[in-house]
Amino acid sequence: MTTHAAPLRRRPYWTRAAAVLQEWIREPAQVASLVPSAPALTQRVAKQPGVSNATKIVDLGPGTGGTTEALLAAAAENCRVLAIEKAAGFIEPLNEIVDGRLTVEHADVVGLERILLIHQMTSPDVIVSGIPFSSLDRRVATDIIKSVHRTLPKGGTFIAYQLRSDVARYASPLFGTPQTEIVWMNVPPLRIFTWTKQ
Ligand SMILES: C[S@@+](CC[C@H](N)C(=O)[O-])C[C@H]1O[C@@H](n2cnc3c(N)ncnc32)[C@H](O)[C@@H]1O
Incomplete structure (x- = not known):
């Protein structure tokens, strides 16, 4: 399986950090x-099972x-x-990623299933989430996890990288026990939870 080298990076880390700080002040x-x-975290996320041979x-x-x-960088050419x-x-920073395999959607993931239909991305092999489940309203968090579970086919992978473990409280009743690992080389250190839908 051929994988891509890292796509052309369009703006330096500190400019992206300024954008994050600005959005954090707002929301x-x-x-x-x-x-x-940090790259230590994003690269560990990309090494989780299912990513390198996924098509969606x-x-x-x-x-x-x-x-x-x-x-x-980790995915196949046809992914x-x-x-x-x-x-x-x-x-804007997302749209600067130069890679024909990527589509950027400005939307709330609460409408996940409709968004996947529009983009012909139903039954993805892998869903990755950085959404902070611990700050979400319980009902919203439950609805998002249920739609992630409905959307993934059997054998599909759900990967969440989080500071707190609330995501496991929502996801484990549907997905079972996750594989977990902590990435210390990130500010703050985060835990990666990985589930495979049975
Ligand atoms: C912890 S940051 C992770 C950002 C990035 N993936 C990283 O690792 O640097 C969480 C991201 O989830 C986005 N987010 C939170 N709730 C969302 C929602 N309901 N729909 C779509 N994006 C959401 C935030 O705007 C933010 O960009």
Whole structure:
């Protein structure tokens, strides 16, 4: 399986960090992080099972696109990646990623299933999420997890990178026990939860 080298990076880390800080000031609970994830984290996310042989990957809450780029670098040439981001300030940096496999959608993931239909991305192999489940209203978090579960086919992978473990409280009743690992080389250190739909 041929994978791509990292796509052309369009703006330096510190410019992306400034965009994150600006959006965090506007919507702290939604953005939930003061700086973009470090390469140590985004590369670990992209090494999770299912990514390298996926043909459809959905990236929920890509921010300025660090996870998106790592996923594109790890994914196959025929893999399509759909990045769904709610914050308007992140759409320009996302659109600067030069890769024909990527589609950027400015939307709330609450409408996940409709968005996947529009982009012909139903039954993705992998869904990755940086959305801060611990700051979400319980009903909204439950609805998002249920739509992630409905959308993934059997054998599909759900990967969430989070500061707190609330995502497991919502996802484990549907997906079972996750594989977890902590990435210390990130500010702050985050835990990656990985589930395979049975
Ligand atoms: C912790 S940041 C992760 C950003 C990026 N993936 C990274 O690792 O640097 C969470 C991201 O999820 C986005 N987000 C939060 N709630 C969302 C929602 N309901 N729909 C779409 N994006 C959302 C935020 O705007 C933010 O970009």
